[in-house]
Amino acid sequence: MTSLSDIRSTFLDFYARAGHEIVASSPLVPRNDPTLMFTNSGMVQFKNVFTGMETRAVRRATTAQKCVRAGGKHNDLDNVGYTARHHTFFEMLGNFSFGDYFKDEAIPFAWELLTRDFGLNRDRLLVTVYHTDDEAAQIWKKVAGLTDDRIIRIPTNDNFWMMGPTGPCGPCTEIFYDHGPGIWGGPPGSAEEDGDRFIEIWNLVFMQFEQFEDGTRRDLSARSIDTGMGLERIGALLQGKHDNYDTDLMRALIEASAHATSADPDGPGKIHHRVIADHLRSTSFLIADGVMPSNEGRGYVLRRIMRRAMRHAHMLGAADPVMHRLVPALVRQMGAAYPELVRAEALIAETLRLEETRFRQTLERGLRLLDDEMARIPEGADLPGEAAFRLYDTYGFPLDLTQDALRERGRAVDVAGFDAAMTAQRAKARAAWAGSGEAQDARIWFDLAERHGATEFLGYDTERAEGVIHALVQGGAEAGSAARDDEVLVVVNQTPF
Numbered sequence: 448m449t450s451l452s453d454i455r456s457t458f459l460d461f462y463a464r465a466g467h468e469i470v471a472s473s474p475l476v477p478r479n480d481p482t483l484m485f486t487n488s489g490m491v492q493f494k495n496v497f498t499g500m501e502t503r504a505v506r507r508a509t510t511a512q513k514c515v516r517a518g519g520k521h522n523d524l525d526n527v528g529y530t531a532r533h534h535t536f537f538e539m540l541g542n543f544s545f546g547d548y549f550k551d552e553a554i555p556f557a558w559e560l561l562t563r564d565f566g567l568n569r570d571r572l573l574v575t576v577y578h579t580d581d582e583a584a585q586i587w588k589k590v591a592g593l594t595d596d597r598i599i600r601i602p603t604n605d606n607f608w609m610m611g612p613t614g615p616c617g618p619c620t621e622i623f624y625d626h627g628p629g630i631w632g633g634p635p636g637s638a639e640e641d642g643d644r645f646i647e648i649w650n651l652v653f654m655q656f657e658q659f660e661d662g663t664r665r666d667l668s669a670r671s672i673d674t675g676m677g678l679e680r681i682g683a684l685l686q687g688k689h690d691n692y693d694t695d696l697m698r699a700l701i702e703a704s705a706h707a708t709s710a711d712p713d714g715p716g717k718i719h720h721r722v723i724a725d726h727l728r729s730t731s732f733l734i735a736d737g738v739m740p741s742n743e744g745r746g747y748v749l750r751r752i753m754r755r756a757m758r759h760a761h762m763l764g765a766a767d768p769v770m771h772r773l774v775p776a777l778v779r780q781m782g783a784a785y786p787e788l789v790r791a792e793a794l795i796a797e798t799l800r801l802e803e804t805r806f807r808q809t810l811e812r813g814l815r816l817l818d819d820e821m822a823r824i825p826e827g828a829d830l831p832g833e834a835a836f837r838l839y840d841t842y843g844f845p846l847d848l849t850q851d852a853l854r855e856r857g858r859a860v861d862v863a864g865f866d867a868a869m870t871a872q873r874a875k876a877r878a879a880w881a882g883s884g885e886a887q888d889a890r891i892w893f894d895l896a897e898r899h900g901a902t903e904f905l906g907y908d909t910e911r912a913e914g915v916i917h918a919l920v921q922g923g924a925e926a927g928s929a930a931r932d933d934e935v936l937v938v939v940n941q942t943p944f
């Protein structure tokens with residue numbers, strides 16, 4: 448069986464032979480985009496190269512990029528463990544051209560790698576193109592000999608890739624694998640496209656435009672290529688599996704979880720092991736990249752993921768903290784490709800151990816409260832927001848942990864009620880502060896924190912970073928601008944200071 452590690456190096460070596468520099472994955476906390484919570488695709492580290500703001504000595508690059516999709520625009524957290532292909536952490540394999548080659552080389556590269564180096568059956572492959580992109584359709588016909596029915600034109604944003612509301616973007620072509628009529632599902636663009644028969648394996652983006660906040664676009668001065676292929680997906684395909692969690696790497700983590708909890712990896716606790724395996728990866732890589740658990744911003748997303756995994760370990764009957772004991776298995780699997788994991792191994796294990804020790808002190812009591820509340824409310828009713836808020840505030844249960852716990856019972860949380868309870872508590876904190884005799888002007892910090900969230904500290908990991916200026920404060924009040932020699936406080940969304 449070809450391991451995920453081998454597939455990763457086959458991909459990188461293929462593009463290296465074609466003149467691409469193998470560039471290391473960038474950190475999960477983007478340095479060059481202060482608006483993005485986590486790096487969520489391979490192109491993030493090259494964003495400014497595509498727009499022309501930054502130049503690089505090489506015009507071809509290839510990466511295996513660490514990505515986290517949890518919190519923010521791309522959020523896969525809720526589905527993890529329950530489906531075959533959702534992850535909070537995954538690796539994206541990509542090749543990039545910065546004003547060098549375009550469609551006519553990107554498509555043959557991809558076809559050659561898939562059908563020759565990876566040995567995929569060409570009769571199983573089909574593609575989509577943006578509905579107006581005749582050029583891409585022609586290249587597919589010429590290079591791969593695909594017939595018209597296997598080049599599907601899609602008129603929606605599914606085939607127009609944008610990194611976010613602003614930034615570089617362009618039409619794309621996606622490559623799909625057909626698992627055959629034995630599996631339910633229809634081709635892309637059909638009503639049954641969400642089935643499991645046709646699986647998207649690779650997205651090739653033809654970067655041609657830059658989109659601005661007001662919705663306008665300009666042509667990029669250099670047309671470029673950005674591609675993204677999930678290693679876990681192509682790995683499952685090449686290993687003859689239908690589920691990403693059955694690949695060698697994920698399976699090793701599931702086995703480690705089974706060993707640490709003495710619970711059958713394929714028994715009734717199967718979902719718990721899957722959640723633990725996924726969350727072990729995202730939490731460990733986030734800690735290695737300088738994120739620490741906290742109650743705000745990125746640190747809170749990390750805490751949410753950690754605690755969620757810890758509840759699943761508890762469900763497996765683990766009497767003691769488990770997560771930190773799984774770190775060596777992860778380092779064995781991924782440490783060679785990501786040396787930062789090896790360097791941070793002790794910190795990761797200790798952070799997980801401390802958090803799990805602390806959380807276990809309230810976890811059981813919180814779960815009992817949840818049981819009591821559920822017994823009290825009518826069949827099928829949502830958990831009242833008040834109760835979910837008490838679980839959050841007193842027992843340290845992030846909202847999505849409570850939702851996850853209820854999902855197993857087919858119930859939901861009254862989220863509006865939860866938000867109302869949160870707002871009421873904030874108002875109480877503000878009133879208490881106002882009455883505490885502190886300087887009146889300190890109230891401005893509550894206003895700013897409520898409007899913008901807390902400033903995130905990046906100094907664990909970097910001494911340089913970009914930030915968005917949220918406010919200038921002068922003499923206890925917000926100022927619209929500042930002039931030379933003015934003394935102002937500058938409030939940014941993130942800073943290493």
Ligand code: GLY
Pocket residue numbers: 487488489490608650652673674675
């Ligand atoms: N940037 C290409 C992708 O994420 O699919």
